[in-house]
Amino acid sequence: MATAEASSSDAMDKKKERMERFRALNLKRNEARKMNLEASKEEERIQKLPANYQAKRRRVEWEVEDEAARKEAEEAGEDYDRLKMLDCGADEVVRIERKRKKKNPDPGFSTYEDATIRQYQRLTKQMQPDLDGYKAAKEKLGDAMYPDADALPDRDQDKVSKEGVDRMVADLDKQIEKREKFSRRRAFHDEADINYINERNMRFNKKAERFYGKYTAEIKQNLERGTAV
Secondary structure, three states, X not given: OHHHXXXXXXXXXXXXXXXXXXXXXXXXXXXXXXXXXXXXXXXXXXXXXXXXXXXXXXXXXXXXXXXXXXXXXXXOOOXXXXXXXXXXXXXXXXXXXXHHHHOOOOOOOOOHHHHHHHHHHHHHHHOOOOHHHHHHHHHHHHHHHOOOOOOOOOXXXXXXXXXXXXXXXXXXXHXXXXXXXXXXXXXXXXXXXXXXXXXXXXXXXXHHXXXXXXXXXXXXXXXXXXXXX
């Protein structure tokens, strides 16, 4: 009787142990399924990103770290560029210096507002003010040199000198000359066949000739000779 009870108890323990193992395996399977689902979603998200996303991300992270290191160096009263060069080899320093010298300072066109600001800054840098004339006018006019809202205008006070007008005309001529160098207007050929009514039609005819010219060459020749059937 005791032996039967012991065997029954062992069987129950083994069954309980198997159920616990089965439950643990089931939990691991569900966890693995969840991890695989999350990994597949992450892979799908990465595939939808632009091709240069990782490079841009590394670049942004580097810029954030570089800016933080620069602020830390400035707070400590140290030259960050000099400290950064100390960690580079001589070849790397020479390469960076050459790249800096070759770098084009003009960032190119972004918006009309930025282009106007760059042109304004370029023109103001080229200005050569007449300091002697300014001092002479200041001594002559005194407080009237800086009129306020209640002052009566004097038409002779703001009269521009002939030299100033000549400088303005010369500067405008330089701008016109520079603008003409970058003109995209094509030269007109008098001897070319005119088979268009405007520039848009000319581009269309050129495209059609490029694709179908070899098939229509004989027809065009017959039409020109008047032998077309």
